[in-house]
Amino acid sequence: MAKIGDSWGNFGSSIAALLFFYTMYRNYFPNELRQPIARYIRKITRYFNPYIRITFSEYEGDSFQRNKGYKAIERYLDQSSSQQARRLKANFVPNPKAFVLSMQDHEEVTDDFQGIKVWWASSRTVSNRQSISLYPREDEKKHFILTFHKRHREVITETYLRQVLDVGEEIMVKERRRKLYTNNKSERVGPGKSMWSYITFQHPATFDTLAMEPNKKQEIVDDLINFSKAKDYYAEIGKAWKRGYLLYGPPGTGKSTMIAAMANLLNYDVYDLELTSVKDNTELRKLLNDTSGKSIIVIEDIDCSLDLTGQREKKQKDGEKKDSTEDKVKKKLEDNNKGSQVTLSGLLNFIDGLWSACGGERIIVFTTNYVEKLDPALIRRGRMDKHIELSYCGFEAFKELAKIYLKIESHELFARVGTMLEETKMTPADVAENLMPRVFGEGAEFCLERLIKAIEQAKEDARLKAEEEAKAKKTEEAEAEGLKTAKKEKQESGGKNEAKCAD
Numbered sequence: 001m002a003k004i005g006d007s008w009g010n011f012g013s014s015i016a017a018l019l020f021f022y023t024m025y026r027n028y029f030p031n032e033l034r035q036p037i038a039r040y041i042r043k044i045t046r047y048f049n050p051y052i053r054i055t056f057s058e059y060e061g062d063s064f065q066r067n068k069g070y071k072a073i074e075r076y077l078d079q080s081s082s083q084q085a086r087r088l089k090a091n092f093v094p095n096p097k098a099f100v101l102s103m104q105d106h107e108e109v110t111d112d113f114q115g116i117k118v119w120w121a122s123s124r125t126v127s128n129r130q131s132i133s134l135y136p137r138e139d140e141k142k143h144f145i146l147t148f149h150k151r152h153r154e155v156i157t158e159t160y161l162r163q164v165l166d167v168g169e170e171i172m173v174k175e176r177r178r179k180l181y182t183n184n185k186s187e188r189v190g191p192g193k194s195m196w197s198y199i200t201f202q203h204p205a206t207f208d209t210l211a212m213e214p215n216k217k218q219e220i221v222d223d224l225i226n227f228s229k230a231k232d233y234y235a236e237i238g239k240a241w242k243r244g245y246l247l248y249g250p251p252g253t254g255k256s257t258m259i260a261a262m263a264n265l266l267n268y269d270v271y272d273l274e275l276t277s278v279k280d281n282t283e284l285r286k287l288l289n290d291t292s293g294k295s296i297i298v299i300e301d302i303d304c305s306l307d308l309t310g311q312r313e314k315k316q317k318d319g320e321k322k323d324s325t326e327d328k329v330k331k332k333l334e335d336n337n338k339g340s341q342v343t344l345s346g347l348l349n350f351i352d353g354l355w356s357a358c359g360g361e362r363i364i365v366f367t368t369n370y371v372e373k374l375d376p377a378l379i380r381r382g383r384m385d386k387h388i389e390l391s392y393c394g395f396e397a398f399k400e401l402a403k404i405y406l407k408i409e410s411h412e413l414f415a416r417v418g419t420m421l422e423e424t425k426m427t428p429a430d431v432a433e434n435l436m437p438r439v440f441g442e443g444a445e446f447c448l449e450r451l452i453k454a455i456e457q458a459k460e461d462a463r464l465k466a467e468e469e470a471k472a473k474k475t476e477e478a479e480a481e482g483l484k485t486a487k488k489e490k491q492e493s494g495g496k497n498e499a500k501c502a503d
């Protein structure tokens with residue numbers, strides 16, 4: 001009891017002494033001396049203080065740019081925060097649906113790295129300014145402060161902080177709501193606004209629900225996963241961490257569905273780039289600089305977005321005849337391209353990684369119905385690393401669709417469907433449409449029979465179309481023959497007349 005009384009007595013006299021010195025200092029020290037003394041005291045304490053403090057602010061300098069590292073640190077600290085901090089705040093994350101607990105301001109947690117103890121504190125400073133601001137952050141500044149012993153300076157600043165960022169970013173990617181971005185026309189974008197607008201990406205397609213030959217599918221999945229894990233490899237060989245896929249095939253064969261499946265597999269955002277809305281190459285560069293890592297940049301129907309047919313056009317003018325499909329594509333291209341001056345070389349520059357080399361991994365996907373129309377420079381390996389053909393529905397793809405839509409792996413009608421699909425071209429979209437039960441209670445057999453009828457109908461349609469085409473060709477040939485004969489006759493009669501005149 002006496003001991004406690006003694007220590008209270010010592011404590012009291014120390015406080016009294018401190019107060020005494022402080023009053024003396026305030027009242028009797030001239031102002032000019034106070035500043036150097038304060039500086040000197042700070043120097044002494046710094047000399048004896050073995051700890052280093054690093055402050056991580058929520059915003060970069062005085063800019064409006066949010067510091068990505070701050071968010072990553074916050075996510076990294078969540079686990080220690082939920083176990084150690086006493087005052088927590090709860091944030092909702094959609095993926096997986098849950099509350100994430102983070103520490104409140106002015107809380108402190110500890111972390112252990114290779115046996116080294118560090119302290120993390122969250123802090124918020126509020127400015128004294130008496131202004132009214134629309135932006136809360138102008139007056140409030142949030143920081144994380146990391147404290148550690150100076151003998152661990154190298155390990156902490158180099159290895160530990162790298163790990164904090166990597167782990168934090170990984171958590172953020174896992175729990176984020178993925179986005180589907182589309183580019184706005186530049187006229188509609190106000191100053192300081194992003195050229196991309198987005199909605200939440202919620203496409204249900206996965207590689208499990210995508211019907212295609214299993215080995216081919218596995219090869220694509222492996223390729224994507226290998227790419228997403230190859231950060232160090234790309235750094236080693238000095239290439240931008242990007243990969244290009246060209247998906248080609250007739251309409252309804254699953255090109256867009258595959259892009260959604262890719263995004264779902266890798267947990268990437270999707271940037272759907274409408275090239276015809278991009279004014280010129282400079283704008284294209286800006287758009288691409290504004291994309292984030294872990295994303296798929298998609299240009300659908302590339303043949304209709306850009307004039308890539310220059311060489312072919314020249315040949316056609318030299319006398320070749322255009323077919324009706326090409327006519328249509330050309331017309332669509334002209335309609336689309338009004339106002340866009342993006343050139344092939346602008347696009348090539350982008351793909352080559354000059355502009356996409358900033359930041360994390362990116363996948364570029366082009367889709368087209370007419371692969372033969374694309375300029376070889378655009379799709380050469382290295383730009384479009386993998387060319388994937390999505391084609392008409394074969395037996396293997398049909399079996400996958402039956403598994404997805406009818407939940408069956410075999411049926412006595414399968415063999416017949418298989419033979420019919422070999423003879424008739426039908427897209428997976430059409431097969432899926434017929435297999436999907438339309439009203440409650442439609443059984444597998446009913447749906448398979450409907451599919452058989454649809455294939456028979458498609459076969460009949462194809463036969464009629466071929467007949468019509470053959471007829472049209474014959475008429476064309478007859479007309480050409482007629483023209484030729486008429487020309488010959490004219491020439492001959494012209495020759496006779498000339499001879500008469502000479503007589």
Ligand SMILES: Nc1ncnc2c1ncn2[C@@H]1O[C@H](COP(=O)(O)OP(=O)(O)OP(=O)(O)O)[C@@H](O)[C@H]1O
Pocket residue numbers: 209210211212249250251252253254255256257258369390428429430432
């Ligand atoms: N291989 C497939 N596996 C499963 N479903 C498919 C497949 N191909 C097409 N489908 C179905 O058909 C529909 C149309 O497919 P999708 O939009 O992917 O075709 P596309 O190749 O992108 O066509 P387009 O060239 O016209 O853009 C999708 O809703 C999808 O459900």
Ligand SMILES: [Mg+2]
Pocket residue numbers: 255256257300367
């Ligand atoms: Mg499509």
